[in-house]
Each structure stands twice: as C-alpha cells, then as structure tokens.
Amino acid sequence: DQQVKQNSPSLSVQEGRISILNCDYTNSMFDYFLWYKKYPAEGPTFLISISSIKDKNEDGRFTVFLNKSAKHLSLHIVPSQPGDSAVYFCAALRTNQGGKLIFGQGTELSVKP
C-alpha cells in the first residue's frame, strides 16, 4: 500500500523554465511533508519542507505547495538550472511518530541547457 505516490517517473525541462514535480498521498494523518534531492551514488539531501498547517513554503528558487483537500503537493523550481538534474523524492510523516519518513518512488528531473 503506497501511501505516497509520485506518478511521473521522469520529467524533462528546458533550462530557465519552470519545473513542477507532483506528489499525492493517501493518509490524512500526515502532518509534515518534505522534498529530497538525490544525485547518483549519493544519499538524499533535504531540499524544502512544509507543515500541514500551511499551503505554501518558499526558499529561493524552490517553492512547495500543499493542497490538503486534494492530498496533493507540488515542488516548483524556477528558473530551472542544469545542476537541478537529479531524482526528487517526496516524503511525508506523522510528527507524533518521530522521523519515520514515508517516501514516494521519486521523479527524475532532467534540465537541458
């Protein structure tokens, strides 16, 4: 039972344009959401997060939007840069269960010059 889903395994975007990565979840008890970025042969690195009490969080070129009623979140990267090419994982957790992250299966983003 996959509680966090990223339905697009890959996304290709032109440099300078916006990248939009999507994530859906099924468990309404999740109250915190995170995005991680992963390069080949490296571990995931934290990118940005959002609490369920908010609907938007912005950090530089990265913005995460949360739509609780639709159980959907998205990561916007603008402008996209070639160095953003990586696999992006969406993760969710219930903060009363500590740091137990439930991950989606990842979306591979390719930003072309």
Added chain:
Amino acid sequence: DTAVSQTPKYLVTQMGNDKSIKCEQNLGHDTMYWYKQDSKKFLKIMFSYNNKELIINETVPNRFSPKSPDKAHLNLHINSLELGDSAVYFCASSRDWGNTEAFFGQGTRLTVV
C-alpha cells in the same frame, strides 16, 4: 567533513554469508535510522534508534539486527544473506526523535550473489 558516513560503499557477497554495514554521524544527533532502497527505487524505513534505544522496527526479518553502541553509531548486521537482500541501504540521522529533517549517508550498495 562528512556528516553521516557509511562503510563500505559497495559490498558484494555470497548467499548465506553474514555481513555488517557501519554508520557514524558527527552531527551530535540523538536519532538514527536505516532505510532500504529496493530495485524499484522505493525508500523504506527499517529501523530507528533514539539515544541508543530502538524505537521503530518496521517488520524487518530478524536476520537484520541493528546495533547502536553509542548515539553516534548505528550499525546494521545481516545474517544468512539472501538474494532478495540486494539493495542500497541508507543510514540517516536527525536532531531528535521529533525532528523532521533527516540527513542521509551516501548509501551502501549490497549485492548478494
């Protein structure tokens, strides 16, 4: 300075062997985790320790035994290795049990032949 380091990075071994993966974090964090990324790229939590105490054990076969000699180390010992154990294993840490942001090691690619 590597924050979360795992050794070895690659491990190839035969079925039936016993092997260990070591993990150390120099961030002063209280909580450490083991995650497994399978062939379908899903990242799933296996164990979590808080101050050397086991707090999460996610239906992992008892051939897998984590050991935390101190809060900076969480090693993973696997007995009687099976082909299905082939995966990438990631160690991670977070400041404390209630903290949401986890820092990951670079991963250990285990191949059982």
